[in-house]
Amino acid sequence: MKAEPKTILYFLSNYFDTIKGLFEIQSKDGFIKRERLHQLLKEHDNAIEPQLHEYKILRKVGEDFEIRGVYFNFFEFVFNEFRPLLPETIEKYAHSIGELFKKIREGIHKDRNILMQRISDLYGEIKDFSESVEKNTLRLLVETRELKSNVDKIDYQEKVRKASFWIDYYISPLNQILDVNHSQSITNRLFDISNYVNVRRLNFDDEMVRQQFEKTYNFLVQTNDDLLRQSKILTNELLPLIERIRTENMILTGWIEFLKKPHKVQVPQVFKLFRDYPYSNDMYYNAKEYMEQFAGDEVVIIEEQDVRASMWLFNKEHYREMMMSKLPMNNFFDWAGSTLKAEYKTVDTDKFFALTTLLFEEGIMLEFDPEADKKVVRTTQMTLRVPPIKVLKYGIS
Amino acid sequence: MEFPRYHLDIVGDLMDGKFILASDPKFIELKNNQQFYERFFKESFKYELELKSDYGYILSYETNEQLSRDICIFFAILCYELDKDGKNFLEELQYAEFELEQIDNYFDNSPYSDLIKSNKQLQDPESRKQFLNTLGRRNIIEKSSEKKFTFTQAYKVFVDFASDFAKGKLGESDEPMADSDNGARIIEEV
Numbered sequence: 151m152k153a154e155p156k157t158i159l160y161f162l163s164n165y166f167d168t169i170k171g172l173f174e175i176q177s178k179d180g181f182i183k184r185e186r187l188h189q190l191l192k193e194h195d196n197a198i199e200p201q202l203h204e205y206k207i208l209r210k211v212g213e214d215f216e217i218r219g220v221y222f223n224f225f226e227f228v229f230n231e232f233r234p235l236l237p238e239t240i241e242k243y244a245h246s247i248g249e250l251f252k253k254i255r256e257g258i259h260k261d262r263n264i265l266m267q268r269i270s271d272l273y274g275e276i277k278d279f280s281e282s283v284e285k286n287t288l289r290l291l292v293e294t295r296e297l298k299s300n301v302d303k304i305d306y307q308e309k310v311r312k313a314s315f316w317i318d319y320y321i322s323p324l325n326q327i328l329d330v331n332h333s334q335s336i337t338n339r340l341f342d343i344s345n346y347v348n349v350r351r352l353n354f355d356d357e358m359v360r361q362q363f364e365k366t367y368n369f370l371v372q373t374n375d376d377l378l379r380q381s382k383i384l385t386n387e388l389l390p391l392i393e394r395i396r397t398e399n400m401i402l403t404g405w406i407e408f409l410k411k412p413h414k415v416q417v418p419q420v421f422k423l424f425r426d427y428p429y430s431n432d433m434y435y436n437a438k439e440y441m442e443q444f445a446g447d448e449v450v451i452i453e454e455q456d457v458r459a460s461m462w463l464f465n466k467e468h469y470r471e472m473m474m475s476k477l478p479m480n481n482f483f484d485w486a487g488s489t490l491k492a493e494y495k496t497v498d499t500d501k502f503f504a505l506t507t508l509l510f511e512e513g514i515m516l517e518f519d520p521e522a523d524k525k526v527v528r529t530t531q532m533t534l535r536v537p538p539i540k541v542l543k544y545g546i547s
Numbered sequence: 548m549e550f551p552r553y554h555l556d557i558v559g560d561l562m563d564g565k566f567i568l569a570s571d572p573k574f575i576e577l578k579n580n581q582q583f584y585e586r587f588f589k590e591s592f593k594y595e596l597e598l599k600s601d602y603g604y605i606l607s608y609e610t611n612e613q614l615s616r617d618i619c620i621f622f623a624i625l626c627y628e629l630d631k632d633g634k635n636f637l638e639e640l641q642y643a644e645f646e647l648e649q650i651d652n653y654f655d656n657s658p659y660s661d662l663i664k665s666n667k668q669l670q671d672p673e674s675r676k677q678f679l680n681t682l683g684r685r686n687i688i689e690k691s692s693e694k695k696f697t698f699t700q701a702y703k704v705f706v707d708f709a710s711d712f713a714k715g716k717l718g719e720s721d722e723p724m725a726d727s728d729n730g731a732r733i734i735e736e737v
Contacts, residue, residue: 291658293672301716383658385633394631400635402630404624404709407716409659412620420605421564421594421614435684438677439614442668445597 158205161198164461168194168205172217173225175333177233182208182215189476201463232285234293237323238288243279244327244336251343262356271289273369279336280373282330287380290320298394299406306395313391321388328381337377344370412453444519464504473508473541482509482516482539488529499529515542556565557561561596561605566701569601577603601700603605617668617678618687622705624663629654640706641699648693650675 162169164216171190175182187208202208208215212301217225226232250272257265293316296302297309304312346404347370350364387394408415421438472489479485486505490497517540524535551557560567567574576585581598588594588605595606618671629636632653639645649673654663668678679696681690688696703714 189638256574301713303717382656386656387658395635397630397632400713401639401706401709402626403716404711404713405626408619408709408712409623409627409662412623412662415712417612417619418704419606419610420612420618421561421605422609422611423564435680439681439684442613 155517161201161205163196165196168196175540176217179209182450184214188213215496232289234320235282235286237327240282241327245273247272247293257332262333262359266359269366273366276373280376283377286324287383290316294388294391295406299403300398301407309395310392313395314363317391321384325384325389328377328384340370344374344388348468348484383527389393416502462501469505470508470511478542480540482541497529502529515544551576558610564685565601566604568686568699573604618667619705621669624657624659625653628657640702644691644695644697647676
């Protein structure tokens with residue numbers, strides 16, 4: 151990829167809304183139809199399709215497109231919107247974790263490097279497993295709260311149908327994976343691994359391997375706690391879903407909706423204390439209440455104004471080709487000015503300077519006479535006095 | 548010039564941000580002299596007097612937004628957890644006596660743990676204890692002992708907010724472009 155990493159990040163930031171739109175289409179449909187892409191770009195008044203390909207954000211699938219996995223995962227994380235994974239997809243970790251653990255035990259006194267690699271892979275698989283479970287639980291919580299809140303006012307039968315769907319295909323199977331009472335559950339296997347690793351981190355001969363066991367053990371302790379928490383959410387909150395959606399309450403709907411974005415909603419007015427006398431009985435508490443407002447490093451969400459500044463991206467290749475087709479030329483700046491004027495009706499200073507960078511391209515030769523009279527170019531913001539620069543094709547003209 | 552009975556205490560309490568409750572003898576005086584107090588607070592401080600059937604309070608031109616937001620988050624999570632626990636949360640708020648341990652249990656096991664941990668007033672049992680003291684000083688709860696309390700009628704300010712907010716949301720789903728009648732207080736900042 152030719153683009154600088156920073157350029158890509160600026161691009162993602164500048165075209166955030168368009169990219170979020172693409173993410174939403176793919177989340178819903180699984181891919182992005184060509185027509186939908188063009189429609190979305192038109193709606194947002196962006197002509198950024200070349201960049202979406204150049205920065206490898208989109209991949210062509212037949213006539214249509216999809217967001218590449220690495221970007222899609224990043225967007226899922228940033229938007230906190232995860233695809234629910236089928237439990238059978240998560241269950242594959244049971245196999246890989248079990249297999250690696252078996253190999254570690256069998257090869258504990260064999261090749262040291264392979265052993266270390268296996269421990270490291272085991273660590274990675276457990277991490278991926280734990281993250282998948284957490285993402286799934288988060289997503290299931292969002293889905294089930296939607297049902298409870300029922301802002302879309304779907305009828306009870308439909309609610310029960312949806313709840314049954316989530317329970318049958320996602321919640322119950324996931325619960326089995328995590329159920330400590332189930333001897334074959336991954337959670338139980340992780341307990342076994344944890345016990346084994348605990349012993350090895352203390353008695354293994356090689357210090358480097360011991361350290362790796364130590365790291366894996368600490369991680370397993372934390373993972374087991376996390377999984378226990380996820381399991382509790384499943385049993386307490388998600389499995390009794392049908393029972394829970396039986397009742398609806400306007401106030402609870404309000405609270406669930408409020409809790410989605412609690413820092414963005416205007417809350418009821420509460421009297422603000424302004425003056426206090428040092429001899430007042432409540433001085434201590436009032437002062438404390440006042441100070442507490444500034445003590446917290448609360449989450450501050452600053453949403454930038456949606457600046458729809460039309461960001462112009464310099465398509466260097468396009469202008470380079472235009473320049474090359476006009477060679478030889480007697481005055482580069484005349485060409486630059488007239489090209490911009492023909493395309494945009496005005497000569498914007500930034501665009502003019504961007505075109506100037508073409509002078510440093512390969513394949514051309516420059517000639518200029520320092521004695522020659524300077525020419526005046528008027529841009530939208532300034533008047534520039536520039537020397538006439540002759541541009542020739544390298545080696546031919 | 549003659550002032551209503553308890554005048555000093557009424558003004559003192561309201562200026563301390565307290566709710567005056569129907570169970571308090573001062574409430575009758577406040578209610579009987581509603582016009583006087585409305586003018587009194589308006590002319591003296593530009594404050595608004597809000598008098599409901601069972602509680603009264605004043606509003607300053609600047610709001611203590613942080614406290615209000617924390618109280619809303621507190622009620623939201625508590626109602627959510629009570630409902631999950633199979634309880635009628637409105638009846639609980641109205642009649643039940645709560646124990647700090649029970650509150651801790653709900654908050655420590657809540658799936659809203661990220662939100663709770665990032666909130667200085669709700670993040671752990673000690674902060675919640677201090678927070679409940681603040682609610683006590685404002686007469687939003689009434690403490691029956693160090694570890695037990697009940698909610699006063701002032702909880703309605705926040706529960707009404709949730710109800711209005713839901714109406715706004717439900718209105719949105721009906722007519723996305725229509726102005727909801729939910730008043731300025733609950734308009735979502737976009």
